[in-house]
Amino acid sequence: MNIPAVREKELVIVKTSVFLLAALPFAQFWWRAYAHTLGPNPVEAALHESGDWALRFLLITLALPLVRRVFAVAWVLRVRRMLGLFAFFYAVVHVSVYLGIDRFFDWDEIAKDILKRPYITLGLGVFLALIPLAVTSTNGMMRRLGPRWKQLHRSVYVIATLAILHYLLSLKADVRVPLIHASILLALLITRAYIQRREAV
Amino acid sequence: MLVKNKSDISMSEITAESVFLSRRKFIENTASLTLLGAAAMGGASLVAAAPQDKTFTNLPRSPFSTAIPPNRFEDVSTYNNFYEFGTAKEAPALYAGGLRTRPWTVQVEGEVKKTGQYALDDFLKPYALEERIYRFRCVEAWSMVVPWVGIALRDVIKGLQPGSRAKYVEFTTLHDPTQMPGQKRNVLDWPYVEGLRIDEATHPLALLAVGMYGRVLPNQNGAPLRLIVPWKYGFKSIKSIVKIRFLEDPPVSTWMWSAPSEYGFYANVNPDVDHPRWSQAKERRLGEIFKQKTLPFNGYADQVASLYTGMDLRKNF
Structure with missing residues (x-):
């Protein structure tokens, strides 16, 4: 497939717009906090929304190669790193709200949470696994790691699966949303495998 | 006088x-x-025309009321777990408008003398309403303080004259997906059912509420008739009751049926017994940022702890 290259000038505009769009949920959250429209439980809202956005950006990042093919737009891969880092950013917010506000650094409680509640254990695992990916996202690290970089970053599929499981296990009854996430991830994985097989032939 | 027996x-x-x-x-x-x-x-x-606008006046204040200032009405009426209208906290306030709270019938069944179908207003007529400001603690580790308007459940039970074999009381919520759109999905096994031991149900703190903040209950808060058991987690305080049944054997509540390892029959507020999903040691009062310590029996231990003497509250969670 012939996908036209992006001109550098256009890329600046694209990158700036994508950055602003991706930062919008964060900005909007502060606006709602300021306007007192977060509802009676703002801490819960912060916790849930940051988690939602971390997962959404993770899935968006994984969907980019497919978007590039289907819509024949080259620039999407040029914003992949940025969107991946946004996923990490929202994960950092999510974890910070949990540790610093929800549990208010009650390490005893936090340790118990991690040991006793599988969804917390998983959530912590997902967050820790995202750190090396964020750290090695620079050009320098890509060069230095060579082929191992790709191997390392392929783990994001496992991380996304575990993130969805973390979400699923945290709910008590209505698991519709994580199931939608799971089907999106599954569809992405199947398409990816299909394309790879076709190209291998 | 309670009127209209089924056999009539x-x-x-x-x-x-x-x-x-x-x-x-x-x-x-x-x-x-x-x-x-x-x-x-x-x-x-x-x-x-909305019944919510009806206000109750000259309500006697109850000695059971807490001195803690109540939450804002907006908090209590927009942050609800009422899965019959959807599982999001804001869903009940958005979708409970279609619930018709009059005419409303309460059916009384089982080991009790005065079985029958009661029009709600007849059912309530013999009793004087009072206001009770109670702490309310959800199993999800949030809490609130609410001035309820209602009558002591024990008075109603006395009036219905349960027999000696009535060891438990079971309550059932309306099941009508046209009025309760959340029931179109099988998130829970509808209709919602809850139960109390008869001595819990006849404890002076147990309340049948018809209003809050001096007005008729908003639909999303369980109109027209709901239970309030302040020493238990919120899910025990069943909403929009259409049936009260007196039983010899313990009923199985909806949440017990849904997840028996997570929800027990008693569901007494207990900071020392964790729920698999949430530590129960602390709670966040709606409108506040940081959590506070949860009290045994939600602060009502002096009044109700004696109901459970000799019981292992870890096993009977």
């Missing part, structure tokens, strides 16, 4: 369901047309 109704008087439903539909259509007309004329009459 002859078969010929009972409307066939299909006829009842079509009549319902007709009334509904005409009613909504009238409302549309009223809305077109200015809308003010629409608001005035």
